[in-house]
Amino acid sequence: MVDLSIIIVNWNTRDFLAQCLDSIYQSKNEAVIELIVVDNASSDGSPDLVHERFPQVRLIQNQTNVGFARANNQGILQSLGRYILLLNSDTLVRPGALQCLLEFMDNNYEAGAASARLLNADGSLQYSCSPAPTLTSEFLRMFHLPGIRPDGYYSMDEWNLYQPRSVDILLGACMLIRREALDQVGLLDEQYFMYSEEVDLCSRLQSAGWKLYWIPTAEVVHFGGQSTRQVSADMFMRLYESKVRYIRKNYGRIHALAYKLLLMISSLVRIMLVPFVWLEDSQHRRTHLDKAMNYQRLLMKLPYL
Secondary structure, three states, X not given: OOOEEEEEEEOOOHHHHHHHHHHHHOOOOOOOEEEEEEEEOOOOOHHHHHHHHOOOOEEEEEOOOOOHHHHHHHHHHOOOOOEEEEEEOOXXXXXXXXXXXXXXXXXXXXXXXXXXXXXXXXXXEOOOEEOOOOHHHHHHHHOOOOOOOOOOOOOOOOOOOXXXXXXXXXXXXXXXXXXXXXXXXXXXXXXXXXXXXXXXXXXHHHHOOOEEEEEEEEEEEEOOOOOHHHHHHHHHHHHHHHHHHHHHHHHOHHHHHHHHHHHHHHHHHHHHOHHHHHHOOHHHHHHHHHHHHHHHHHHHHXXXX
């Protein structure tokens, strides 16, 4: 009997993947674990690393980058565990974290999924849980208005670090899912190439009556964006493609049209503010010019989303 199947999707993060796998094997837990790495056609030698240093890991090698959702589903379909952990390759599992998550799930049958407390590389809190996205929350987020963080996550700074907390959405970087719950609601929606696939899954779990929890006593370091920053402009487009798809799927076509209108207004505002970036220092100017270019591309593609 396998207690836990850990699915790690990798794309050109060889060194981070090695650290991640090492941390799992050193995490000191009593569970029976299987590890499955799904490699999305990496060109950095990641498959060779797994073959040579971690022969006990089951490796699935894709000939092309099939996306995050589909790759995770490939691993899930070959897994045997009572629980499935979707884990990013750019993470470090701290000792006891896996055992802590498993014990919580075993003792709380209403929990369909749970996540560890994610930390930045310097040990500071990483925001990793969010309310379910709506048109209102997206409006507040995009225009930096009070009531919601610009990244859409809960303000978690004052949350109790010893008390599990029920939340709406868990970050897909570290999500432990009960197999029974996953069997009930289905796999990740492969229409999402990247982003929002975990939002969609969490929404389906809650609609089916399962609860989702943030477990702060389980700690995982998440370096964040190690794959996506390699193609940041493409990932910006993927982000909003997925957001539009999520709104359309969960709220309907009218809401999706309203959201696209909101994106158009937000993009135009940011593009109109471009002349002011020349008053900034060179580093901030470059960052804001790159963002403006991304919004310009989004504006041109909006009619086709």
